[in-house]
Amino acid sequence: MPFTKNQIITLEIEALSNDGNGVAHKDGQAVFVPLTAPGDVAEVRIVKPMKTYAFGRVEKLLTAGPGRIKQDCPVAGPCGGCGLRHISYEAECAAKTQFVRDAFARLGKLDVPVLDVLGAPDTDRYRNKVQLPVGTDENGHIVTGFFAGRSHRIVACTDCKLQPAWMNELAARACALLEENGITAYNEETHTGRVRHLYMRQGWHSGQRLLCFVVNGNGLPNEAEICATLQKEFALTTILVNRNSERTNVILGRRTRTVLGPGVIEDTLAGVPLRMGVHEFYQVNTPAAEVLYAKAREYAGLKPDDFLLDLYCGMGTIGLSMLADCKRLVGVEVVPQAVEGAKETAARLGLDADRADFRCQDAGAAAAQLAAEGARPDVIVVDPPRKGCDEAALTAIAEMAPRTVVMVSCNAATAARDAKWLTEHGYKAVEVQPVDLFPRTKHVECVVKLVWE
Ligand SMILES: C[S@@+](CC[C@H](N)C(=O)[O-])C[C@H]1O[C@@H](n2cnc3c(N)ncnc32)[C@H](O)[C@@H]1O
Structure with a gap:
């Protein structure tokens, strides 16, 4: 029986869903309740009943879960930013690890180790x-x-x-x-x-x-x-x-x-000098991004003669941060100002186009062109927007068959989908490392290492 609107029920929150809502079950149906913590017992008003699940709102908190803390911002929740300010950072990290594990197991159907999240150096005042x-x-x-x-x-x-x-x-x-x-x-x-x-x-x-x-x-x-x-x-x-x-x-x-x-x-x-205005993508949490880049560099495992392709490269920061490990870098990005920035940085670092080349192109089109030209990168890094990689990009990656693909993503669901696609086209997913670039919000970044089998 579906719930009815305004019905009040008592629920115990079991976990957090990947959009940060608490999840509980009653009569075989899931109920999603924002701003709750695992272990909370609460009277919940059903605000949006659907056929097989419902959304609710806490009317009265009866027992606080072990990770719950006092919220220290009057508008957290309504403002839509901090969805997790009501739980401890430890509980937040545990929940984020679980978000990424769920995405890779359920959406990606991949049996890959997902490590515990690497927490951010700063949890407040971190946005640049x-x-x-x-x-x-x-x-x-x-x-x-x-x-x-x-x-x-x-x-x-x-x-x-x-x-x-x-x-x-x-x-x-x-x-x-x-x-x-x-x-x-x-x-x-x-x-x-x-x-x-x-x-x-x-x-x-x-x-x-x-x-x-x-x-x-x-x-x-x-x-x-x-x-x-x-x-x-x-x-x-x-x-x-x-x-x-x-x-x-x-x-x-x-x-x-x-x-x-x-x-x-x-x-x-990560040691790469940059100049930016307003149009370029730039990771919003600099110290945490440096943790992320260090992991990506480790997963890339570059060798001195390697050719590295950095797709969706923004201002070229990931590729440039690991260029000391390899011979040659090509970066691809669709925003012209970001490509100009990458070229300017390469010039400031004294790198000519044979060593570091940046192209203003769609990643899928550029990868397909490189594959058609017979390019054979040893390692490809992809860091697409939330919607993930275009299938054209994935198809060209599989055709070029680099030894390792490092996938960086701010959306574990699309990363799991794209990793699954690559595992169906010659790759094995070796390890996933979640990294918390966005403390107190529901968002989490992850890095995936895939190797050619
Ligand atoms: C998550 S950001 C990553 C940027 C960079 N790797 C970094 O760490 O700063 C994704 C980038 O992909 C670019 N982008 C989006 N769609 C693209 C496409 N179809 N082809 C190439 N780049 C694209 C965006 O402009 C953005 O710079």
């Missing part, structure tokens, strides 16, 4: 980039915050614990300056108003700071004064304005203008 939507609160004040889960309603947040304090302070100051200057926040429904997002980035090792106003229209009234004030108060390296006048959920528009400073910030990642 934020994109805060700008809106208007019920009193007419300009606020920044986050979109509530699965919605475009802004939940105001003045002290997000995932981002450095200066980013929170700058957001509050920028809102005050916008109000003082009579500048409005963008309204998605009416497509009116000016400022859509505040985008901030920090070079983790360099300390350099970038701010970008994402604006509906061409810049801000009193732009020079506002930017000069913020640059002085927050020691900003550069300030940009990005123009986005489209009716779209995509945050950045195509045109970005530099108001102050060089337009980019510099940093290093």
Whole structure:
């Protein structure tokens, strides 16, 4: 019998599902309850009954599970960011290890060892980039915050614990300056108003700071004064304005203008020097990304004469971080600014195109072209977006048959699917290492080692 809406039932939470919800079973049906911990016993209201499962909400916590802790953020949950701030970091790591194990066993149907997650060096204030939507609160004040889960309603947040304090302070100051200057926040429904997002980035090792106003229209009234004030108060390296006048959920528009400073910030990642603006993908948790890259390098097991192909390479950081171990690197990435950044880094490192070459191309198309040209990489690293690798890329990888494939992924479900595909085309999955790049959220990264059999 399906549950009925608003029915109240008592449940004991058994585990966390891979989207961070607690899972319990009653009368043979699964009930998913956000913001619960394994071992919690709670009275739960059914809010969304489906045919064979349901979603519920805690009405009353009767007994707290052993990993539950006091939540230290008033908007965790509604803001859609920290889904796991109510459990200890130890419990979070155990849950994330299980998410990845489940994905590889159930979705990938792979009998591969999945190691315990490598925890992050910092669990708070670790983000090097934020994109805060700008809106208007019920009193007419300009606020920044986050979109509530699965919605475009802004939940105001003045002290997000995932981002450095200066980013929170700058957001509050920028809102005050916008109000003082009579500048409005963008309204998605009416497509009116000016400022859509505040985008901030920090070079983790360099300390350099970038701010970008994402604006509906061409810049801000009193732009020079506002930017000069913020640059002085927050020691900003550069300030940009990005123009986005489209009716779209995509945050950045195509045109970005530099108001102050060089337009980019510099940093290093795993020893690789980088210069970045706003369009390039860059791992958001620098120290944890360095742990991830070290694991990828170990799994790659490169030899001095090897040819390494880095697909979905962003600014080329993974490949460049292991280039000292091999002879030649080719990186493929679809975002032109990222490829320019990779080429610039290679030039700064004194690497010519025979040693490190970067191509602005679709990964599947580039891999197919390389396979057709008879390229035979010894090791291929793939680090695709959440949707995973295109089948064209996987097909070309199997055709080129490198000794080792290292798959880096922020989505264990698609990594398991792609690893399964490769195991059906000549590879054996040897080991999976989850790495926590996103503490206090439901997200987890993983690295997979596959070898040609
Ligand atoms: C998860 S990021 C990894 C970037 C890089 N490996 C790193 O560690 O910074 C995925 C990258 O794939 C790129 N990308 C997305 N679709 C692509 C495609 N079809 N072909 C090539 N690159 C793509 C994105 O622009 C992004 O830079």
